[in-house]
Amino acid sequence: MKLCLRELSIESLRDFRRTWPQLILTDLVVRVAAVVVLAPAVGLLVRLFLTTTATGVVADAAIVNFLFHPIGIAALLTVGAVSLGLLFAETGALMVIGFGAVEDRRVTWLDALRYALRRVAVFVHVAWFAVGRLLLIVLPFLAVVSTLYWLLLREYDINYYLTQKPPEFWIAVIGAGLVLTVAAILVLRRIAGWLLALPLVLFEGVGGKRALHASEVATTSDRRRIMSGLVVWLVALALLSTLVTFTIGLFGDLLIPRNSSSVALLLAGLGTVLVVSGLANFAITVFATVLFPLVVVRVYRSLAGPGDLSPVSAASGSLGGKPARRVPGKAVLGVGAAVLVVVVVIAYLALRDAARWVQSRQGVQPSSTFPPRPQNLIAMPS
Numbered sequence: 001m002k003l004c005l006r007e008l009s010i011e012s013l014r015d016f017r018r019t020w021p022q023l024i025l026t027d028l029v030v031r032v033a034a035v036v037v038l039a040p041a042v043g044l045l046v047r048l049f050l051t052t053t054a055t056g057v058v059a060d061a062a063i064v065n066f067l068f069h070p071i072g073i074a075a076l077l078t079v080g081a082v083s084l085g086l087l088f089a090e091t092g093a094l095m096v097i098g099f100g101a102v103e104d105r106r107v108t109w110l111d112a113l114r115y116a117l118r119r120v121a122v123f124v125h126v127a128w129f130a131v132g133r134l135l136l137i138v139l140p141f142l143a144v145v146s147t148l149y150w151l152l153l154r155e156y157d158i159n160y161y162l163t164q165k166p167p168e169f170w171i172a173v174i175g176a177g178l179v180l181t182v183a184a185i186l187v188l189r190r191i192a193g194w195l196l197a198l199p200l201v202l203f204e205g206v207g208g209k210r211a212l213h214a215s216e217v218a219t220t221s222d223r224r225r226i227m228s229g230l231v232v233w234l235v236a237l238a239l240l241s242t243l244v245t246f247t248i249g250l251f252g253d254l255l256i257p258r259n260s261s262s263v264a265l266l267l268a269g270l271g272t273v274l275v276v277s278g279l280a281n282f283a284i285t286v287f288a289t290v291l292f293p294l295v296v297v298r299v300y301r302s303l304a305g306p307g308d309l310s311p312v313s314a315a316s317g318s319l320g321g322k323p324a325r326r327v328p329g330k331a332v333l334g335v336g337a338a339v340l341v342v343v344v345v346i347a348y349l350a351l352r353d354a355a356r357w358v359q360s361r362q363g364v365q366p367s368s369t370f371p372p373r374p375q376n377l378i379a380m381p382s
Helices: 005-050 061-068 070-102 109-117 120-152 158-164 167-193 197-204 208-218 220-255 263-303 330-360
Strands: 057-059 377-379
Touching (some): 005 070, 005 109, 005 220, 005 263, 070 120, 120 167, 120 197, 120 208, 158 167, 167 208, 197 208, 197 263, 220 263
Antiparallel strands (some): 057 377
16 A cells, blocks of 8 residues: 555644644653653763873864774764664653544543553663664764865864864865765664664564564655655754744734834843743654654554554544543642742753853863864763
């Protein structure tokens, strides 16, 4: 059967209309959990790997050298696998709600998260193999980019080239752009082949690299169509975000008087525009985040499925035609909010101390006789 992404997208929008309260709440809860758990975990992993350097600081070109070192590659693989595995858990929870919608079963945000979190270890396992394979694709291209940097941009500090933009800078930029474009196409093709890996983990119990292989087999005949769909999706989101930002900018021009002598009025207008723009783009991000898993579930049901949603006990026909706004797990949400406040305060104090430490370590000698400039750092706080 020919895959029709347009029809599947329309069906996914219908699923979204019936389940949007649970989808959005799931996404918001996971975003908060990412702030509380994921960011500190990734920070600790980066700090652990930076302890293997001589000074705990990696600056400018040394960043590239660090990433190509076995320890740097291990850092990329580990941090990438953990981060991607937790992202898979969020996406998986949204897919569970979407799968329930396909079968007309009401799945709450709490049921979805429980279902996905039971499979976190499998998600990290899948992410480990995925990141490893993507690194095998990307590293040769990064090696070419590093060679261009070494041949053309090693004489002065990188900040000099970013400021002055001599001819060799543009040669390096164009060359790197072409190389990275080829790498992006290869990566996109690989991701299109893995599109069904998460549904296979969630609804068929397939794990590890077997899920990646099974997804590649299931999508073989429709790989180009899926790639085209992913490109259209990314372009549409970029255009939508640009349109919203442009429209809000026009609104700001009308709201903020150009010749006003009132600083308070100017600040109020500017603040309003910034808040509206931030909220609008956040809404677009949330909508895209929750809609994409619904489309993937529909693609899975079309190409591989049907799969099974077990042990979720919601009966067929329990979803109904209208979205249910009842929110289960209010106690869990309350405790989570309290924990978030504590974590934000601790993170603020830690970042303040880390910023002071990094400033004290920026007395690194420049890589040439060009006057000292601020250097790009990956640093380990003490």
